[in-house]
Amino acid sequence: MIVVFGASGFIGTYLIDRLVADGYDVVATDISQIGEDYYKKLGVPFVPLDITQEDEFGVFPKENIVAVVNCACLQPANISDKECNPSKYIDVNVVGTLNILEYCRKAKSRLISFNSRKPIKGEYGMYAISERAATDCVSLYKQQYGMRNITFRIPPVYGYGCYTEIFKEGKPVKTGFQIFIDNAIKGEPLEVWGNAKLGRPIIYVKDVVSAVISVFGSRTSGMWDIWSVKKLTLKQDAEDIIEVFSPKDNKSKIMYCPDKPNSIEKTRDLDFNWSVFRRWKPQYSFRDMLVDYKKEWESGKFDMLVERRKEMFDGYFGQ
Numbered sequence: 001m002i003v004v005f006g007a008s009g010f011i012g013t014y015l016i017d018r019l020v021a022d023g024y025d026v027v028a029t030d031i032s033q034i035g036e037d038y039y040k041k042l043g044v045p046f047v048p049l050d051i052t053q054e055d056e057f058g059v060f061p062k063e064n065i066v067a068v069v070n071c072a073c074l075q076p077a078n079i080s081d082k083e084c085n086p087s088k089y090i091d092v093n094v095v096g097t098l099n100i101l102e103y104c105r106k107a108k109s110r111l112i113s114f115n116s117r118k119p120i121k122g123e124y125g126m127y128a129i130s131e132r133a134a135t136d137c138v139s140l141y142k143q144q145y146g147m148r149n150i151t152f153r154i155p156p157v158y159g160y161g162c163y164t165e166i167f168k169e170g171k172p173v174k175t176g177f178q179i180f181i182d183n184a185i186k187g188e189p190l191e192v193w194g195n196a197k198l199g200r201p202i203i204y205v206k207d208v209v210s211a212v213i214s215v216f217g218s219r220t221s222g223m224w225d226i227w228s229v230k231k232l233t234l235k236q237d238a239e240d241i242i243e244v245f246s247p248k249d250n251k252s253k254i255m256y257c258p259d260k261p262n263s264i265e266k267t268r269d270l271d272f273n274w275s276v277f278r279r280w281k282p283q284y285s286f287r288d289m290l291v292d293y294k295k296e297w298e299s300g301k302f303d304m305l306v307e308r309r310k311e312m313f314d315g316y317f318g319q
Contacts, residue, residue: 001025001065002216003109005100006072010036010162010223013305015069016044022213027060027243030072034311040303043110051096057103065109066216070100073131075116078124078312081170083243090131097134103139110148113138115223117153123169132281133221137254148221152211152277155227158289159205159294161305165313172313176263180241187250190238194262199231203291206281213279223275232286234262 002019006012007028020042028039029047039046049056051072074092097113104111115135118128135151142149163177174182181191203226211226238254246252260298286293296302 001026003065003068004028004072005029005049005068006256007046008032008038008304008308009071010016010159010305011157011205011208012069012071012312013038013161013302014070014159015209016302018206018209018213020044020099028256029060032308034245034304051099054099054102057099058106060103062107064134065107068100068104068107068111069212070097070108070111070113072096072100072132073114073159075127076170077166077168079170082173084170090133093130094133094137097137101137101147104147104149105141105145110150110221110271111138111141112150112176112215113153114208115151115153117155128216139223142221147148148219150221151213151223152208152209153223153225155201155203157203157208158293160293161302162205162308164306165310167244177237180238181245183253184241184245185247187247188257189253190242191255191257191260192234192238192258192262193260195236195258196235196238196256196260197233199233199236201227202232202286203227203282204284204292205293207284210283211277211280211308218279218284220279226280226282228284228286231283237285240287240290244287268315 001044002024004012004016006015012028016026016028016039027045027047028035029049030036030286031048033048036048036244047059049059062165073088076235079088094152101111106122112201113134115131118124118131120128120132137153138149141147155263158177163175165172165174167173183190207228210224235254242252
């Protein structure tokens with residue numbers, strides 16, 4: 001059996017979809033009411049849970065657990081300025097992780113978790129502190145109890161249902177990725193800011209899922225980097241989005257704006273020198289990801305993720 005925390009989030013939803021398709025027994029758990037309704041309709045056992053409350057963990061099975069996957073976390077992209085409270089990052093990301101680790105220890109299972117390697121500065125500063133503390137807790141339990149825990153260190157994860165809108169410095173904004181897609185669909189120009197040749201690692205959510213599944217039953221442990229083989233430049237980003245989403249008879253043009261700063265220039269100091277995970281190879285190029293993204297969008301299969309984000313932002317404007 002696989003237990004997935006944060007089951008109604010982006011990675012958790014895609015992971016459980018794949019696990020069910022592969023024939024695994026799964027228990028889904030999340031604090032979100034949308035997640036509960038979604039999984040009940042799919043016939044997947046769902047346990048409503050607040051990971052910060054240790055006394056709620058008694059309902060979970062403690063035998064025959066192949067792995068526990070923690071996709072639950074609090075990050076600035078999901079928090080408005082009206083709800084921002086630094087202590088929440090510690091409560092959810094550190095205390096919540098400790099509660100999950102204790103459950104894993106008692107169930108004699110391993111924990112698979114994620115680290116997004118954000119720098120300790122700006123709006124992500126407190127999140128990064130809590131995330132690093134959580135990762136240290138996972139490593140400590142591995143040392144003290146011999147748990148074969150794995151932390152996958154990941155770059156920005158792309159996929160349908162996540163990159164529509166986010167909170168930026170507490171305010172709701174449409175992501176640049178979604179703006180590119182919307183403009184491409186209408187045949188309108190795509191503005192590329194800053195140095196269009198700068199690149200950064202990315203990964204498709206289905207490749208993340210494949211990495212997680214690849215370690216089930218193995219004795220692998222430790223911290224591993226996973227990302228796409230080739231860094232994605234803004235130029236390639238725009239060109240591929242135009243190719244996949246623009247009408248053939250009304251292709252968008254790229255407008256280069258080198259005097260405007262882009263987010264890649266602000267994150268060039270990130271460290272990408274940890275050991276790369278060798279048991280796994282990404283299957284999706286950025287172009288492949290866009291084609292699959294479009295297919296998932298048209299199918300409506302993961303509309304729950306969009307509904308959850310819509311509810312989040314409707315709540316902001318309703319406050």
